[in-house]
Amino acid sequence: NAGVTQTPKFQVLKTGQSMTLQCAQDMNHEYMSWYRQDPGMGLRLIHYSVGAGITDQGEVPNGYNVSRSTTEDFPLRLLSAAPSQTSVYFCASSYSRQGIYGYTFGSGTRLTVV
Amino acid sequence: AQSVTQLDSQVPVFEEAPVELRCNYSSSVSVYLFWYVQYPNQGLQLLLKYLSGSTLVESINGFEAEFNKSQTSFHLRKPSVHISDTAEYFCAVSDTPNTGNQFYFGTGTSLTVIP
Numbered sequence: 001n002a003g004v005t006q007t008p009k010f011q012v013l014k015t016g017q018s019m020t021l022q023c024a025q026d027m028n029h030e031y032m033s034w035y036r037q038d039p040g041m042g043l044r045l046i047h048y049s050v051g052a053g054i055t056d057q058g059e060v061p062n063g064y065n066v067s068r069s070t071t072e073d074f075p076l077r078l079l080s081a082a083p084s085q086t087s088v089y090f091c092a093s094s095y096s097r098q099g100i101y102g103y104t105f106g107s108g109t110r111l112t113v114v
Numbered sequence: 115a116q117s118v119t120q121l122d123s124q125v126p127v128f129e130e131a132p133v134e135l136r137c138n139y140s141s142s143v144s145v146y147l148f149w150y151v152q153y154p155n156q157g158l159q160l161l162l163k164y165l166s167g168s169t170l171v172e173s174i175n176g177f178e179a180e181f182n183k184s185q186t187s188f189h190l191r192k193p194s195v196h197i198s199d200t201a202e203y204f205c206a207v208s209d210t211p212n213t214g215n216q217f218y219f220g221t222g223t224s225l226t227v228i229p
Contacts, residue, residue: 042221103155
């Protein structure tokens with residue numbers, strides 16, 4: 001089925017560890033983005049990409065890196081995990097940033113940093 | 115920059131009762147408006163959208179929303195809710211190409227339908 005695939009679904013990290021959250025889409029969407037969802041704060045944009053080789057920072061980029069080497073993949077890297085990064089992470093893609101055809105979301109990665 | 119306000123963080127409602135989830139945005143310039151729904155332990159799904167034309171838009175499962183430019187609002191309504199409507203609902207606003215192409219989510223409203 002066409003869509004956005006996120007892995008892993010769950011992850012527990014120790015403070016200071018690094019890891020990569022994977023995101024892949026098969027809809028040939030140019031725009032991809034990463035959000036974190038925290039209780040009472042809605043979704044906050046971490047990083048986004050408008051096409052292969054082009055990335056930019058969102059609202060809360062500190063502690064995260066991204067790259068976009070292909071249209072399909074947009075991994076999110078946590079450089080040195082901190083308890084404040086405990087959250088649910090969503091990858092979303094769309095034909096454009098405006099999302100007039102709708103954003104397609106992955107099912108999320110629930111990350112706990114201890 | 116836009117801001118999107120969903121005043122009600124939680125809305126409990128009895129089954130078969132009507133519901134309104136409120137959404138206001140800050141700027142009256144050209145915008146696109148959306149409602150997304152998130153069922154438990156899932157990602158968000160597009161529920162309905164307003165791009166242009168008729169100010170009243172409907173979803174396939176009975177929700178509707180009305181674009182009110184003067185009030186800068188896009189409230190979501192359903193005349194009779196079902197248990198299966200229990201979910202988190204997010205209002206979202208996108209600037210048009212003429213106004214910057216930014217996309218903003220509200221903080222969400224948790225709808226709980228009580229049997």
